[in-house]
Amino acid sequence: MKIIAFVGMPASGKSEAARIAAEMGIPVINMGDVIRREVLRRGLEPNDSNTGMVATELRKCEGMDAVAIRCVSQIREKGSELVVVDGVRGIAEVECFRREFGEGFVLISIYAPIEIRFSRVQKRGRSDDMNSIEGLRRRDERELSWGMGEAIEASNVQIENNFTLETFKKDVVDVLSNYSGENPAQ
Numbered sequence: 001m002k003i004i005a006f007v008g009m010p011a012s013g014k015s016e017a018a019r020i021a022a023e024m025g026i027p028v029i030n031m032g033d034v035i036r037r038e039v040l041r042r043g044l045e046p047n048d049s050n051t052g053m054v055a056t057e058l059r060k061c062e063g064m065d066a067v068a069i070r071c072v073s074q075i076r077e078k079g080s081e082l083v084v085v086d087g088v089r090g091i092a093e094v095e096c097f098r099r100e101f102g103e104g105f106v107l108i109s110i111y112a113p114i115e116i117r118f119s120r121v122q123k124r125g126r127s128d129d130m131n132s133i134e135g136l137r138r139r140d141e142r143e144l145s146w147g148m149g150e151a152i153e154a155s156n157v158q159i160e161n162n163f164t165l166e167t168f169k170k171d172v173v174d175v176l177s178n179y180s181g182e183n184p185a186q
């Protein structure tokens, strides 16, 4: 079984990469959805402050790999040879997946500079998005405090997302194709 996870700073392009994987017919588990589901279950509005609060609380009560542990059973339930995980946020989550899936776990980091990420956030208009570059910087810091930097450093493959969506799509398809198909290269 191969598990491919995407990691990267907010708005670097992880969801876009997961969407491309889904288009290739690969099942996708979204780690952010685990948190957003919990926010709704608690009857809260799914905005940035509530998703941040619930994510912090889950990790505080259940450990830094709380969200990853919840994903492992969902990954196994897919019963697929290849599953993509969108939204690894910290090194404890990487360690959890490596413990569970060993060499079958591949981490792909996606990089784009903050100015480009902010311009994309402004166009995205998601309910938990921030409306200033300072807001994005604060979110970067929150995610870095969860070990995002170490998770990025632990990645097996890096993809830059500084150019057009077409270029990014081609790069993501190239990397994913290495791991799917009849004769995976790695």
Ligand SMILES: Nc1ncnc2c1ncn2[C@@H]1O[C@H](COP(=O)(O)OP(=O)(O)OP(=O)(O)O)[C@@H](O)[C@H]1O
Residues within 6 Å of the ligand: 008, 009, 010, 011, 012, 013, 014, 015, 016, 017, 032, 120, 121, 123, 124, 161, 162, 163, 164, 165, 166, 168
């Ligand atoms: N190369 C690109 N060119 C133009 N727009 C892009 C590119 N890559 C991503 N985007 C857009 O930028 C926005 C942010 O990307 P996306 O939502 O995939 O980021 P993310 O890493 O999943 O963010 P988060 O961590 O906040 O969930 C989206 O609207 C996406 O469509």
